[in-house]
Amino acid sequence: MMRLPDFELRRPRTLAEAATILAGEGPAARPLAGGTDLLPNMKRRQQTPRVLVALGEIPGLRTFTNGAALAIGAGTTLAALAADTRMAQYGALAQAAARVASPQLRNQATLGGNLCLDTRCSYYDQSEPWRRAIGCCLKKDGDTCWVATASRRCVAVSSSDCAPALVALGARVRLVSREGTREVALEDFYRDDGMDHLVKRPDEILSAVDVPDAQGWRSTYWKLRRRGAIDFPVLGVAAAVKRDTAGTIEAARVALGAAGSRPFLVPQASEALIGRTLDDATIAATARRVAARAKPVDNTDFETRWRKDVATQLVSYALRELRGEDLGAIRRRF
Amino acid sequence: MNDSTRPASPREPCEFSVNGEPVAIACAAHVTLLEALREELGLTGTKHGCELGECGACTVLLDGASVLSCLVLAQTCAGRQVETVEGLADGPGLHPLQAAFADLGGSQCGYCTPGMLMSAKQLLAAEPAPDRARIREAIGGNLCRCTGYQQIVDAIAHAAAVMRGEPA
Ligand SMILES: Cc1cc2nc3c(=O)[nH]c(=O)nc-3n(C[C@H](O)[C@H](O)[C@H](O)COP(=O)(O)OP(=O)(O)OC[C@H]3O[C@@H](n4cnc5c(N)ncnc54)[C@H](O)[C@@H]3O)c2cc1C
Ligand code: FES
Ligand code: FES
Numbered sequence: 001m002m003r004l005p006d007f008e009l010r011r012p013r014t015l016a017e018a019a020t021i022l023a024g025e026g027p028a029a030r031p032l033a034g035g036t037d038l039l040p041n042m043k044r045r046q047q048t049p050r051v052l053v054a055l056g057e058i059p060g061l062r063t064f065t066n067g068a069a070l071a072i073g074a075g076t077t078l079a080a081l082a083a084d085t086r087m088a089q090y091g092a093l094a095q096a097a098a099r100v101a102s103p104q105l106r107n108q109a110t111l112g113g114n115l116c117l118d119t120r121c122s123y124y125d126q127s128e129p130w131r132r133a134i135g136c137c138l139k140k141d142g143d144t145c146w147v148a149t150a151s152r153r154c155v156a157v158s159s160s161d162c163a164p165a166l167v168a169l170g171a172r173v174r175l176v177s178r179e180g181t182r183e184v185a186l187e188d189f190y191r192d193d194g195m196d197h198l199v200k201r202p203d204e205i206l207s208a209v210d211v212p213d214a215q216g217w218r219s220t221y222w223k224l225r226r227r228g229a230i231d232f233p234v235l236g237v238a239a240a241v242k243r244d245t246a247g248t249i250e251a252a253r254v255a256l257g258a259a260g261s262r263p264f265l266v267p268q269a270s271e272a273l274i275g276r277t278l279d280d281a282t283i284a285a286t287a288r289r290v291a292a293r294a295k296p297v298d299n300t301d302f303e304t305r306w307r308k309d310v311a312t313q314l315v316s317y318a319l320r321e322l323r324g325e326d327l328g329a330i331r332r333r334f
Numbered sequence: 335m336n337d338s339t340r341p342a343s344p345r346e347p348c349e350f351s352v353n354g355e356p357v358a359i360a361c362a363a364h365v366t367l368l369e370a371l372r373e374e375l376g377l378t379g380t381k382h383g384c385e386l387g388e389c390g391a392c393t394v395l396l397d398g399a400s401v402l403s404c405l406v407l408a409q410t411c412a413g414r415q416v417e418t419v420e421g422l423a424d425g426p427g428l429h430p431l432q433a434a435f436a437d438l439g440g441s442q443c444g445y446c447t448p449g450m451l452m453s454a455k456q457l458l459a460a461e462p463a464p465d466r467a468r469i470r471e472a473i474g475g476n477l478c479r480c481t482g483y484q485q486i487v488d489a490i491a492h493a494a495a496v497m498r499g500e501p502a
């Protein structure tokens with residue numbers, strides 16, 4: 001058996017109680033949501049918190065309301081999210097949630113955990129003996145980044161599927177601590193640093209995600225991975241457009257996931273799309289500009305060169321789908 | 335493998351239900367549901383494979399939803415309902431899923447079978463008449479190294495028909 005290291009488990013019943021525990025214990029304590037990222041990492045001794053603060057018994061984290069905007073509790077499971085009819089307007093998020101991992105993992109995994117997912121790397125996501133055998137790496141216990149040995153910065157990759165989808169949808173997250181609540185735009189929630197990738201402080205709990213009204217918008221998410229299930233994204237493309245009745249694009253947001261240490265918005269895509277229609281030439285030009293921003297490094301599955309080439313394809317599939325083409329047959333291959 | 339530099343967390347009493355029967359154990363915080371089932375309760379039907387969420391061998395139902403017991407802390411199951419492969423048969427009578435796996439070659443070495451059965455059980459509880467694509471999707475988190483999956487899909491489709499009362 002591959003056992004967990006020992007820790008103290010706290011099971012608060014309210015958000016305030018959880019915030020008090022985190023404030024008191026300092027960075028040695030960590031929230032535990034579905035555990036599908038944290039527990040494998042702890043088994044491999046990549047993360048060894050002294051205290052786990054289980055969030056599963058805090059009812060407020062599972063609320064899901066839609067007024068003018070959608071407010072999704074951070075404890076909502078990805079399975080619940082993917083199945084919710086209110087998600088019809090938010091195609092990119094529904095598709096991203098439905099494509100995370102496997103059915104069992106989606107029953108356990110939460111949206112909050114997905115957005116706070118640790119960054120990943122083929123030199124880091126390994127057992128402790130494996131990592132020790134290479135002298136560990138910059139991200140944990142070592143001083144070399146084996147992906148880019150000259151790099152002073154860890155290039156571990158952001159591998160969340162929901163993060164790029166929610167960046168494209170213009171979402172904001174609520175962070176709660178004993179000091180109060182602050183709101184951060186999701187695109188500013190991440191840093192381009194594989195070791196310290198969240199602006200969230202250790203004492204802050206992500207309580208909810210607010211997604212603006214998607215009236216008039218259409219969005220989609222395309223995920224590249226080796227197998228059609230279980231695998232993390234090797235590239236994620238989320239695109240959202242708002243068009244007038246003539247089909248002219250009034251607003252557009254394209255975000256990439258698994259293309260760096262954070263998910264990021266590509267402003268060049270909005271520039272290439274706004275004021276035009278989704279014709280072939282516009283799609284081709286946009287896809288080229290977005291793909292130029294994807295700079296994959298050799299720390300995950302597939303050959304780096306191919307991952308860069310295929311980015312153009314993935315972006316054009318997303319945009320073609322948004323103009324109403326039925327790409328079901330191609331989608332089933334992913 | 336436990337970190338010996340840290341004091342062991344105390345064993346806490348923990349009560350939940352397994353296959354409809356109440357159970358009471360005492361376990362440390364780091365004990366997973368998989369370890370509790372196999373080592374505390376002697377229910378070794380649930381298998382351990384990767385123990386990292388990648389294979390599905392440890393699938394059980396928790397309050398009716400399929401989960402990976404290698405990634406659930408036993409203490410967080412307090413007051414909840416766990417169903418394992420041991421709960422499928424009704425006395426000597428196999429569950430229609432078990433019978434179909436046996437009859438149609440859905441189980442070869444058998445290591446993946448308990449997890450497959452529990453994923454299939456959740457699927458059929460929600461969707462009594464899934465098509466083959468849906469069945470494949472529903473077992474997407476369960477790896478099998480022997481069968482090539484076709485016989486497993488056949489078995490689930492057959493069991494679904496039996497459970498709907500259709501002539502086989
Ligand atoms: C085999 C396998 C395949 C996977 N495939 C994918 C995939 O394809 N795509 C993908 O995106 N992910 C994948 N994952 C990762 C993971 O399952 C998901 O990202 C999941 O959504 C994480 O959520 P969780 O609730 O389980 O998080 P946890 O493991 O509980 O937590 C993850 C991190 O977030 C922190 N955290 C959790 N909730 C909060 C909160 N409310 N406030 C503050 N901090 C919080 C925790 O402290 C921890 O650091 C996979 C995992 C496995 C094991
Ligand atoms: S043992 Fe739990 S998923 Fe492999
Ligand atoms: S029957 Fe051997 S792994 Fe599936």
